[in-house]
Amino acid sequence: MAPADGVGEQPHKAHRQHKSGAKARKKKGKGKGAAGDDAGGEQKNPKAFAFQSATKAKRLQARSAEIEQRRLHVPVMDRSIGEPPPFVVVVQGPPQVGKSLLIKCLVKHYTKQNLSEVRGPITVVSGKSRRVQFLECPNDINGMIDAAKIADLALLLIDGSYGFEMDTFEFLNIMQVHGFPKVMGVLTHLDKFKDVKKLRKTKQRLKHRFWAEIKEGAKLFYLSGLTHGKYTKREVHNLARFISVIKPVPLSWRMAHPYLLVDRFEDVTPTESVRLNKKCDRKITLYGYLRGCNMKRGTKVHITGAGDFSLSGVTGLADPCPLPSAAKKRGLRDKEKLFYAPMSGLGDLLYDKDAVYIDINDHLVQFSKNDDNDAPKKQGKGKDVGVALVQTLQQTRYSLNEKLEQSFIDLFGRGPAAQSKDSDAEGNVIPASQGDQEDANMDTNGHSECSSDSEGDDDDDIQLSDRDVEVTEKVEFCNGRLRRKAVSPNFQDDVDEEGTDEDESDNEDSADDELSGGSASSDDGGEASDSDDETENTSKWKEPLLARTLSRRSASLMQRVYGQPPTKLDMAPEENDGSEANSSDEEFFVPKGQRKQTMNELPTDDIDAEDCSKFFKEKLRDWSDEDLIHSIRDRFVTGNWSKAALRGQELNENGEDDDEIYGDFEDLETGEVHKSQASENSVENGGTHKEDDLGVEERRRKKLALRAKFDAQYDGSELSGDEADDDKKKSRLEQSNGGGYFDKLKEEMEIRKQMNILELNDLDEDTRVEIEGFRTGTYVRLEVHGVPFELVEHFDPCHPILVGGIGLGEENTGYMQASLKRHRWHRKVLKTKDPIIVSIGWRRFQTTPIYAIEDRNGRHRMLKYTPEHMHCFAMFWGPLAPPKSGVLAIQNLSNNQVPFRITATGWVQEFNNTARIVKKIKLTGTPCKIFKKTALIKGMFTSGLEVARFEGASIRTVSGIRGQVKKAAKIEPGDVLKRKGENTEGIARCTFEDRILMSDIVFLRAWVNVEVPTYCNLVTTALQPRKEIWQGMRTTAELRRAHDIPIPHNKDSVYKPIERKPRKFNPVQIPAKLQQLLPFKSKPKDRPKQKQPTVEKRVPVILEPSERKTQEAIRQLMLLKQEKARKKKLKEQQKKKAYEAEKAKTEQLTKKRQREERRERYREEDKQKKRARR
Structure with missing residues (x-):
């Protein structure tokens, strides 16, 4: 209630901190634990928290060992030096699934800029030390192959209302061959589901199908729907957080070859040459961030879809999209770039070695002066710096001479002004231009995000039985296009058999919380700094106006005598210049809560400042904070003095003395030159200098070893802050199999890398580039001569251009032997000498392989067709590639091809000059x-x-x-x-x-x-319109089908029924003399069959009348007997049928009686049980 008299403010209830209770005890115990005073706290019984079961202890120990062993891998040296190149995020999916919209929303999230069209790579700054480069994957197979070779993260967009399509599985197989980067699925079109239960079941089914293809636990993100034609801000924000925590996977091929993704393409051919001959070879320049390894001058490169070329020139340029931590502010008008997309028209500066081009879009900025009666047109909430300055200059009413004549000097605050000669007689000064007042009324834009939870993974218990899931294609015409749906028999829609209990809970937010919880601090801090820097840079153009307004105010006598005190603006360049020298790792050692304050506080720590003894509110610290108290605990008697001694030692080693600050100087009066201690030491004998260098190098190596050790522990282990726990965990890690060796190996690699960097840093820039080459992360300009004019004429920014370096020996051609396996989803087997398109390394070419299999004796036997479900050898002619390089085979590049387009996959085994098939x-x-x-x-x-x-x-x-x-x-x-x-x-x-x-x-x-054909045809898809299909050598079956030629039939190849005549063997002829000498047993006894019948067979038998009567009587008796047997059998069947009917009736009555007896018995037992309960 307000006071009755209406004077004063309404009293509010003050906050009272808990002094008792669970929270107070917990906070008090935390403070004591931090201060190291464990004696005053509650002692815990160690036996209460020990293992009570040996089986449980063994199981947990085995789990810990398994986690530790899973962490171990073959360490790969990171050869990147300095700022890493942008993190490439490829957005892939079937047509009309939302790829462009997702990129636009992510760009809007990072840069607060609306992207009208997605064309080419788009580079944005996502944090203090991270940049992201978005690339939309084309729908043709060539663009998919190129995008898979450069992707650090692949976002696979899936239409949730339709299901998986063949494009997704094809891209997954392409990535598996060319080095599997990080993959994350994104489900869209989920707003088409009206039934929540059906939506949940669909998510569950798609998630397990996604897991079966990649791995169990692969992340599948859900975009619930659209709001005003865009995805919701909260879901885009969560997706951006997931992208920020993903680390790139070091792939062997990329680490051994330099490459870059072209984000800017220019034709620098002289105009006169093009005018004289439009089909002349062109000179082009390609721009992009260098990735992989260092690129030296003279390196041959391969432009995908065009061929191999020699570089005419390589130049390192200034980073068009620098990181905020590395950008130097040289003036008030400098702005930290947050985006760079020259192909999409996003951004205002284009960097070149000779000039910097300013790109101003006419449809976004109005540069013509408005009429007096017309209202000024607004450009939106956020105005760019260049737009505001141009509009300010246009609104000026007076020229420069007129303003100088009307100017005056204000000596005192409220006294009369010293007028110029053009002032009127009464002393009235001509009023200043009103445009100056209008210049200060510029808006700064802000942004806010709606808080809406995104859905995560569903909890379920479906087990994955087999990774080799059979997929059948279902081609149908849907949404105006031909769609190839991937139907899996093991993942059908009928998942209702799992149970429809109403008590099921949908824990779809668990995965988001789990993955985003660890990244909240790093990513949010980066976004906060980005927004602060953007606001600071946007308001910089106002500072001259503000200074001019303040100059008109009355100045104090203190300022007149002692001058103007230094402001934050004056101190900014020194801070910015020094920020570059600081290592990014030193930010870890800033006390909590002070890192953000140092960005905005005034630099009053200078001892030469005017108000050095004045304390500002921003500089005061809250000494009730436990962490702040803990930071100075070692400065008192009860603290650890050894740490203070170490700090003093480090300060003596790293700090700057007066000699280092002031250096050499000369007395102008006497002419005597005074040298610093460092200069005197530098002119001493060589032995002392070498000893100092050895000492410095030794300290440097120790620091590098300590830093590498810290990085290794930070990446893999979870060491606590207490020294006792550190020792225990360290010993446990060393006792694990290979853990200590793994950390030591990483430490040695890091030390060797830092030593190489120190050796090269002593050289000048030109010498270092000649020896080492251009480092990764450098924005380079490649100049290529002799390029076919078709590359310039048919250039399409929507298709990525990949420039890859060619290693030693890779420019030669020869025979390569690869281990190949026909894809299990490809319909037909592959035939020997049928042309296929092979993708190896950066190249794509058509060749005719010979398939073979190795016998037990080592012989390579030719196969006419590829075997089923097993690998075979493929020998073909083409550009050489190192062993273990991935091989991807395709038969047709057409997008209208209904079957699965990936024909075969494999890897290169060896290359030689002879074929041994x-x-x-x-x-x-x-x-x-x-x-x-x-x-x-x-x-x-x-x-x-x-x-x-x-x-x-x-x-x-x-x-x-x-x-x-x-x-x-x-x-x-x-x-x-x-x-x-x-x-x-x-x-x-x-x-x-x-x-x-x-x-x-x-x-x-x-x-x-077998002679292997020396046929190799490079796939030049970039030298023709992208809509046309590249046509190479066709197979025999395609030629017969095109020309309507029937398959020739060889009569010898047709299987005929075998008709064999019985062989006739002649009898053995034994001489008569020999037969006489043979015993009776060995003499031939089989007489030949007599051709003429005997007398018995020729004479007929005639019966007597009595014999005829006897036979007739016997025949009649037999007929009577048979008739009696038939009647007897029929009668027995009738009796059996009547007996069975009577038996069935009796059994029915028996069953009925037994059922009644059981009922009666059960009633009696039930009554007895009830009586027993009473």
């Missing part, structure tokens, strides 16, 4: 003359020379009789073959292990080398 042939022949164990074979060879070539070769017959080729047969003039007129050329004399027959077929099995 053989195939088996069979030479057949027939005997023309047979001796005892020798025969003359014809039809197998065509000449005696061929026979001589195969002397000693093994042969065999169809019946299995083995033999050997001897020599060419010599046919005499009177031989039977000569008389018959047959061809006697190529007849070979062969020996066998047994006598063969004239009907035997003799064949020879041999192996011959």
Whole structure:
């Protein structure tokens, strides 16, 4: 309530801090623990927190060891020096899934700028030491391959209302071949679901299908829907936080080759040359951030889709999008760049080695002067610095001479002014221009974010059975285009069988909280600094106006006598110049809560300042803070004095003395030159100088080792602050398998890297570039001559241009042997010598491979087709690539191709100059003359020379009789073959292990080398319009289909039914004399069948009348017997049927009776139980 008299303010309840209770005890205990006074606190019983179960202790110990072993990997030396290049984020997805909209929203989140069109790479500053470069992946297969080779993070956009499409799986397989970067899925179009339960089930199904393709636990982000045509700010903010915490994966191919993503393309061909010949070779310049490894002058590069070129010039340029921590403010009008996208028209400066171009969009800024009656047109809430200055100059009413004549000097605050000669007689000064008042009324824009939670992962218990999930294609026409849906049998929509209990809880925010919790401090701090710097730079143009307004005020006598005190503006350049020398790692050692204050506080710590003894409110510290009290604990008697001694030692080593500050000077009166201590030491003998250098180098190495050790512990372990816990964790890490060796190896690599940097830093810039090359992260300008004019004419900024460096030996061509496997989703097997498009390294070319498999004896046997579900060798001709390079095979580059476009995947095994693939042939022949164990074979060879070539070769017959080729047969003039007129050329004399027959077929099995075609056609998609499909060599089947040619049928290749006549063997003829000598057992006893019938078979049998009557009576009796048996059987069947019916009736009655008995028994038992309860 307000006071009755209406005077004074309404009293509010003051905040009272808790002095008792759980929170107060917790805070008090925390302060004591921080101060190191454990004696006064509550003592904990160590046995109460020990393991009570040996099994549990063993399980946790095994888990800790597993986590530690999972952390270990082969360390890779990070060769990047200085600022890293921007983090490349590739946004990929099928058409009309929201790629451009997502990039626009992310750019709006980072830069507060509206992006009209996404064209080419877009570089933005996302934090103090991090830049992000967004790239929209085209929908054609060439753009997908190029984007996968440079992506540090791939955002796979998936239409949640439709499901997975083949484009997503194709891009995943491309990334797996060319080095798997970080991958994160993004579900869109979720606002089309009206049923919450169906939405949850769909998320669950898509998430597990995503996990089956990548790994279990892969992140899948959800964008719930659109608000005013854009994604919600909170979801975009969460996605940006996820991007900020992802670290790039060091890939072997990229670390060994320099490359850059072109973000600016210019044609610098002389105009006269183009006028004389429009199809002349062009001179182009390519700009981009250097990545991978250092690039030296003279390095050959490959421009994807164009070919190999030699660099005519390499120049390092100023960073067009520098980091805020590294940018120097040389004037009031400098602005820290927050974005750089020259292809998209976003940004106002274009940097070159000769000039800096200012790009001003006419449709955004009105530079014509407004009429007096018209209201000034507004450009929006946020005006750029250049726009405001141009508009200020346009609104000036007086010229410079008129303003000088109307100026005056104000000696005293309220006294009369010293007038100029053009003032009127009464002393009235001409009023100043009103435009100066209008200049100060400029708006600064701010921004606010709505707080809305984004959905995370669903909790479920579905198990993944197999990673090799079979996918079938379902082609349908949806939303105006042909869509290829990926249907997985194991991940169908019918997931209702898991249960529909109403008590299910949707914990979709858990993953977001888990992943974003650790990144809140780093990312939010970066965003806060970005917004503060942007506001500071936007308001810098007002500072002259503010100074002019303050100059008109009355000045105090103190200011007249002692001058104007230094302001924050005067001190800013010194601070900015010194900020570059500070290491980024020193920010970790700033006390909590002071890092943000130092950005805005006044620099009153200078002892030469006028008000050095004056304390400002901003400089005062809150000594009730426990952390601040802990920071000065070691300065008292109860603290640790050893740390203070170390600080003093470091101060003596690192601090600057007076000699270092002032240096050498000369007395102008006496002419005597005074030198500092450092200069005197520098002119001493060489031995002392070397000893000092060795001492400095030794201290430098110790510091580097300490820093590397800190980085290694910071990355992998979770060491606590107490020294005892540090020792325990250190010993535990060293006892683990390989943990200590791993950290030591990383430390040695870091020390070696820092030593190399120190050696190169002593050289001048030109010498260092000649030795080391341009470092990664440098914004370079590449000049290439002799480029086909089609590259300039058909340049499309929507398709990425990748420039990759070519290593030693990679510019040569030769035979390469790769291990290849047909993709399990590709419909057809691959045929030998069918042309395929291969992507290896930076290149894409068409070649004709020969497939083979290795036998047990090491022979590489040619295969006509690729085997099923296994790898095989592929030998082809093309530009050489180092072993272990990924190989991606495609048969067709058309976007309208319905099947899965990834044909095969593999890796390079080796490259050589010869091909060692053989195939088996069979030479057949027939005997023309047979001796005892020798025969003359014809039809197998065509000449005696061929026979001589195969002397000693093994042969065999169809019946299995083995033999050997001897020599060419010599046919005499009177031989039977000569008389018959047959061809006697190529007849070979062969020996066998047994006598063969004239009907035997003799064949020879041999192996011959297969010649690999030397065909290599570079895929030049950049030299033609992007809408056209590059057409290379076509397969035989495609040519037959195009020209309507039927498949030729070889009659010998057709399988026919085998009709074999029964062989007739002649009887063994034994001479009569020999039969007489043989015993009876061995004599032939099988007499031949008599051709003429005997007398018994020729004479008919005629029965007597009595015999005829007897047979007739017997036949009648048999008929009676059969009739009686039939009637008896029919009667038995009727009886059996009646018995079964009676039995079924009886069983039914029995069951009914038994059921009644059970009911009665159950009633009695139930009654007894009820009585027992009572």
